[in-house]
Amino acid sequence: MGRVTARRRVIRVRDGAVNTRPDTLVTEEPLEIRLNGRPLAITMRTPGDDFDLAAGFLVSEGVLGRADELANIVYCAGATADGGNTYNVVDVRLAPGVPVPDITLERNVYTTSSCGLCGKASLDAVRTTARWPVTDGPAPLRLTPELLYALPDRLRESQHVFDRTGGLHAAALFSSDGELLDVREDVGRHNAVDKLVGAALRQGRLPLAGSVLMVSGRASFELAQKAVMAGIPVLAAVSAPSSLAVDLAAETGMTLIGFLRGSSMNIYAGEQRVAL
Numbered sequence: 337m338g339r340v341t342a343r344r345r346v347i348r349v350r351d352g353a354v355n356t357r358p359d360t361l362v363t364e365e366p367l368e369i370r371l372n373g374r375p376l377a378i379t380m381r382t383p384g385d386d387f388d389l390a391a392g393f394l395v396s397e398g399v400l401g402r403a404d405e406l407a408n409i410v411y412c413a414g415a416t417a418d419g420g421n422t423y424n425v426v427d428v429r430l431a432p433g434v435p436v437p438d439i440t441l442e443r444n445v446y447t448t449s450s451c452g453l454c455g456k457a458s459l460d461a462v463r464t465t466a467r468w469p470v471t472d473g474p475a476p477l478r479l480t481p482e483l484l485y486a487l488p489d490r491l492r493e494s495q496h497v498f499d500r501t502g503g504l505h506a507a508a509l510f511s512s513d514g515e516l517l518d519v520r521e522d523v524g525r526h527n528a529v530d531k532l533v534g535a536a537l538r539q540g541r542l543p544l545a546g547s548v549l550m551v552s553g554r555a556s557f558e559l560a561q562k563a564v565m566a567g568i569p570v571l572a573a574v575s576a577p578s579s580l581a582v583d584l585a586a587e588t589g590m591t592l593i594g595f596l597r598g599s600s601m602n603i604y605a606g607e608q609r610v611a612l
Contacts (some may be wrong), residue, residue: 341361366380386426386535465565506520571593
């Protein structure tokens, strides 16, 4: 697993028995994202798929939308005082002619592994920066409850690092017939989604019309925003959505499903896509 996991000593107490043993933990390290050489954001993430993470973050920020707008992404050599490479700093270079957003101290973003950008004013920001409407694709999207009920287990089966650590969020893309298209794990749920979206951008697959985004945990406004910016029509979560996530889904036409567990779910918006 390389830098994805780390070993630490733990004192284990079970039914009164005490022993010392090594434990496998998920790695959490900062990633600084630079845009054309200038610092833009820092996020705490699980190392791996860093280029996809950076590209997906820029999709959610409205900077990127097509593969040809991205020139390249590189790790920054000399990231430490002695000239070493920590592999914790990436520089994203935009293609010639792609507008570079104004990067100021106020614009710089710091996100943690638990929460990102929030706020009522962001609803308008999503509306004005989203490149594509949330659409079903070439045919109307109709998902059966049975198909949706199967998604959490399929996501869980794909969480290979979670099996070793128990400490990772996951996000997966499914086709309209339930086929698993891609999956990513990360200590931050928003990072897992950025990695999915960034991979799709780099492969020229945006917008992700006709797909379903399934996430572990809750459906925050930030995850709904990232889904809308990628053109994803359905967001499903195993836990609760926030009120702002529901508002965004209703305003953009996205289907939002929460508490998707076993044979039950709550549909908060876009119920026309679920064949009840």
